[in-house]
Amino acid sequence: EDQVTQSPEALRLQEGESSxxxxxxxxxxxxxxxxxxxxxxxxxxxLFTLYSAGEEKEKERLKATLTKKESFLHITAPKPExxxxxxxxxxxxxxxxxxxxxxxxxxxxxxx
Amino acid sequence: DAGVIQSPRHEVTExxxxxxxxxxxxxxxxxxxxxxxxxxxxxELLIYFNNNVPxxxxxxxxxRFSAKMPNASFSTLKIQPSxxxxxAVYFCASSHRPGSGYTFGSGTRLTVV
Numbered sequence: 336e337d338q339v340t341q342s343p344e345a346l347r348l349q350e351g352e353s354s355x356x357x358x359x360x361x362x363x364x365x366x367x368x369x370x371x372x373x374x375x376x377x378x379x380x381x382l383f384t385l386y387s388a389g390e391e392k393e394k395e396r397l398k399a400t401l402t403k404k405e406s407f408l409h410i411t412a413p414k415p416e417x418x419x420x421x422x423x424x425x426x427x428x429x430x431x432x433x434x435x436x437x438x439x440x441x442x443x444x445x446x447x
Numbered sequence: 448d449a450g451v452i453q454s455p456r457h458e459v460t461e462x463x464x465x466x467x468x469x470x471x472x473x474x475x476x477x478x479x480x481x482x483x484x485x486x487x488x489x490x491e492l493l494i495y496f497n498n499n500v501p502x503x504x505x506x507x508x509x510x511r512f513s514a515k516m517p518n519a520s521f522s523t524l525k526i527q528p529s530x531x532x533x534x535a536v537y538f539c540a541s542s543h544r545p546g547s548g549y550t551f552g553s554g555t556r557l558t559v560v
Contacts, residue, residue, distance in 0.1 A: 367546050378451075378538050378551030379490075386546075422490070426546065431503040433478050433545035437490040 338362050339425055341438035348445050351412050356421055356441045359405040364428030368406050369435065370399050371422040379422055413445045451552035453539050459558045465527040468555045470539030471520055480540040480549060481514055481524050490538070496522065529559045 342357045360368070367386050371379035383392040385401040392399045396417065398409045408421055420442045424435040452471040460466050472479045480495040494504040499516045507514070511530070516522040526533055536556050540549035 369548055371548075376553075378540070378554050379549075381548030381550065384546070384548055424490075433480070433495055433497065433542075434492055434503055435549070436492075439489045 338427075338436045339423060339438035341421075341423060341441050343441060344439070345442045346444070348410075348413055348443070350414055350445055350447050353409070353411045353413070355410070356408040356443070357405060358408070358423035358438055360425045361404075362425055362427040362429065362436070366426040366428055368401055369424045369426070370406070370408055371424065373420045373422055373440070410443070413443075415445050415447055418443055418445045451539055451541050451550050453537075453552035453555050455555060456553065457556045457558075459560065460529055462530055462559055463528045464559075465525065466529045466533075466557060466559075468524040468537050468539075468557070470522045470524070470552060472522070472539070472541030473550055474520065476541035476543045476550070477519075478542045478545060478549075479516060479522050480542075481522070482538040482540065482551075483535045484538060484554070485535045493524070493537075526557075529557075531559045533557060534559050 338361055340359050348354055367384050369384050370382040372382055373379040383399045388403045390401050396411050400407050420440040422437055422440045424437040426435055454469045477498050481493040482490050484490045493506045494514045496516045514524045536554045538551050538554045540551040542549045
């Protein structure tokens with residue numbers, strides 16, 4: 336059973352059209368939830384860490400929020416350069432320290 | 448800092464050959480991770496080290512895979528013998544503590560024919 340599920344698998348937005356990506360997790364004892372961005376041919380790039388329900392983090396057009404069972408990555412007025420695959424991952428108490436479990440990602444395409 | 452450095456960027460090898468992937472983590476990062484990424488399975492943790500000691504190798508597929516970290520600035524992932532199903536992108540990542548975000552390298556794209 337997957338510990339982390341991301342939806343949708345793919346999302347196409349017109350430039351300026353705001354939307355949200357979802358990351359739901361089934362693990363208990365969350366130690367942290369992480370968002371990464373991955374461009375084609377590159378390694379994932381760290382964006383945010385969220386540690387507790389109610390926490391929010393922002394960076395430019397991106398805002399990440401966390402509840403007890405899911406996280407959202409809100410993209411406000413996206414631009415074509417926001418096109419990438421967005422990955423979320425969890426670290427939880429039942430796993431060895433340092434072991435992140437990644438979702439399959441949401442492939443975002445923003446067209447002008 | 449140059450970030451996490453992996454080599455080679457691309458590797459094409461014949462089935463049965465030995466493959467060695469290399470990684471230099473960010474200086475001062477005590478944790479080093481090896482991940483494999485495929486379309487079918489996404490990102491999977493193979494093994495990780497803390498202060499050069501392997502901590503969790505439960506993701507290593509089988510005995511054909513081995514990883515070493517002889518010092519704080521270098522790690523290798525070896526596959527011997529290689530098989531076509533090992534074809535994937537292999538990433539190395541490092542971090543200074545487990546609750547912080549990882550820094551990934553650019554990956555090695557391995558193709559076994």
